[in-house]
Amino acid sequence: KNEVEQSPQNLTAQEGEFITINCSYSVGISALHWLQQHPGGGIVSLFMLSSGKKKHGRLIATINIQEKHSSLHITASHPRDSAVYICATKNTGNQFYFGTGTSLTVIP
Amino acid sequence: EAGVAQSPRYKIIEKRQSVAFWCNPISGHATLYWYQQILGQGPKLLIQFQNNGVVDDSQLPKDRFSAERLKGVDSTLKIQPAKLEDSAVYLCASSSPWQAGNTIYFGEGSWLTVV
Numbered sequence: 001k002n003e004v005e006q007s008p009q010n011l012t013a014q015e016g017e018f019i020t021i022n023c024s025y026s027v028g029i030s031a032l033h034w035l036q037q038h039p040g041g042g043i044v045s046l047f048m049l050s051s052g053k054k055k056h057g058r059l060i061a062t063i064n065i066q067e068k069h070s071s072l073h074i075t076a077s078h079p080r081d082s083a084v085y086i087c088a089t090k091n092t093g094n095q096f097y098f099g100t101g102t103s104l105t106v107i108p
Numbered sequence: 109e110a111g112v113a114q115s116p117r118y119k120i121i122e123k124r125q126s127v128a129f130w131c132n133p134i135s136g137h138a139t140l141y142w143y144q145q146i147l148g149q150g151p152k153l154l155i156q157f158q159n160n161g162v163v164d165d166s167q168l169p170k171d172r173f174s175a176e177r178l179k180g181v182d183s184t185l186k187i188q189p190a191k192l193e194d195s196a197v198y199l200c201a202s203s204s205p206w207q208a209g210n211t212i213y214f215g216e217g218s219w220l221t222v223v
Contacts, residue, residue, distance in 0.1 A: 095163070
């Protein structure tokens with residue numbers, strides 16, 4: 001079982017701010033996912049990482065396999081970015097373990 | 109491509125009653141997951157299927173929860189009898205181990221309130 005920890009648990013930012021959400025895990029993985037969950041909505045996969053860095057629009061995700069750590073960055077944050085961001089690790093057995101999520105609120 | 113379908117979307121039942129949730133994964137996805145998500149927490153795996161076989165059901169409260177995926181396609185999760193603490197969102201997800209990228213896709217969830 002992989003212990004996945006996220007920080008911070010809650011985050012409030014002003015529109016335009018740069019945001020970082022951190023994720024650490026306890027055992028080796030085959031991939032790490034960053035997921036987005038809007039209130040009342042389903043969960044959407046933003047990134048899947050096994051090494052390095054990925055960028056999609058204003059979102060950037062990085063992973064350091066040696067340190068067992070990943071970060072999700074949002075540049076020029078916008079109120080529509082308000083959601084819960086969840087880090088999830090996947091092992092070679094195709095099992096996923098989830099963090100408790102970071103609730104982000106971006107204020108106009 | 110159709111996504112993961114779940115029903116019902118919302119359900120309110122009294123404690124000690126039973127409830128069943130249905131999930132149809134993305135076509136061709138061999139792996140199907142049921143997760144329980146309590147408000148303010150991350151999803152907790154209840155059961156993982158690979159085709160019609162169970163891979164992991166270690167966190168499924170087997171005295172009251174059951175799940176099946178008889179033909180390796182759609183799946184049903186049942187709770188009988190329900191307790192107040194079962195109030196949660198039940199998320200179904202699917203993935204394909206043989207697909208490049210192997211991402212996981214979630215349904216919109218079945219919201220259960222036990223009163």
